[in-house]
Amino acid sequence: MCDCHQFEGYEAEFAINGYSAIAVVERFKPDVVLLDLGLPGLTGFDVCKWLKRHPQYQHTRVIAVTGYGSADDRVLVALLFASA
Secondary structure (H helix, E strand, C coil), X not given: CCCCCEECCEECCCCXXXXXXXXXXXXXXXXXXXXXXXXXXXXXXXHHHHHHHCHXXXXXXXXXXXXXXXXHHHHHHHHHXXXX
C-alpha cells in the first residue's frame, strides 16, 4: 500500500504481518492505522483488539481495509471497529 515513508507532508510506516504491525504502532505512535484484516500471523481483527486493550491508543483511528464481504464479516467489522 505504501512504498514511501513520506507523502504530501505525512509520514507513513508499513508492516507485513500482524506482529510487525503491533511493533510499528508501538514505535511510530500513528494517528491513523490503515489495517488489512487479512494480515498473516495476527489478523487485522487481532491487531484491532490489541489496540483497543491499550489506553494509549484510544485516539488512534483505525480504517479497515479488506476484501472480506460476507454478511457475517460486515457485522464483525462493524462491531469491532465501531469505537476503534
